[in-house]
Amino acid sequence: EVQLVESGGGLVKPGGSLRLSCAASGFTFSSYSMNWVRQAPGKGLEWVSSISSSGSYIYYADSLKGRFTISRDNAKNSLYLQMNSLRAEDTAVYYCARVDDSSANPDYWGQGTLVTVSS
C-alpha cells in the first residue's frame, strides 16, 4: 500500500525556518517524481514545488521567490521541503504527493502537515 506521511509542521514566527519531511513507503520511491502542494485555511490548492525522480530537475512556484528548497533522499525514501523567511501567508497545510508517470499527475497524497506562521 502506498503511504506518504508528512511531518515537521508546527508554529513558527515570521522570518523563521522550518523543514518538512515526507516519508514514503509501499512503492519504489526512487522511480517517481514528487510534489509539494499547500492549502491555506479555507482556501484552494496551490502547487509549491516538484522534483524529478533522480533530483536532477526541480521546479518552484514563482510566488515563493527563492525562499523554499525541495530535496529528496532516495536511500531514505524521503522528500523534504526547507522553508526559510516564512511569512504569515505561508500558513497552510502542506501535502506531499507522488507523481504518476502515466498520468503526469499526483495520484497519491499524504494527509498533510500544518504550518502556522504567527508571532
Added chain:
Amino acid sequence: EIVMTQSPATLSVSPGERATLSCRASQSVSSNLAWYQQKPGQAPRLLIYGASTRATGIPARFSGSGSGTEFTLTISSLQSEDFAVYYCQQYNNWLLYTFGQGTKLEIK
C-alpha cells in the same frame, strides 16, 4: 504563468441530477488538464487526467471533456458522496502545475 479559472464558485444540485463544472485556461494547455475532488479534512483525489481519462477506480458517472482552453467536468447522476470541492489543474509543462480556485458542489 497559466491562470486557471473555474466557474461557478458554488454549484447547487439535487442528488440524482447532472452537474456540469467549467474550467478555463488563460492560454492553451492542449489536453494537459486534470480534475481533483476534495472533501473536508481529506487530501485531494485525482479524478480525471488528460482532460477525459478517468483515474483508476473512478466511477463512470464522472466524465471530462475539452481541449485547449475550455474544459468541463460532468457528473451524470449525483450521489451523496459526490458533494465536495472540485479543482481543475493544468500540467502543460512537465512538473509545473497550476490549480483553479475550485468549485464547491453543494446539495440543493
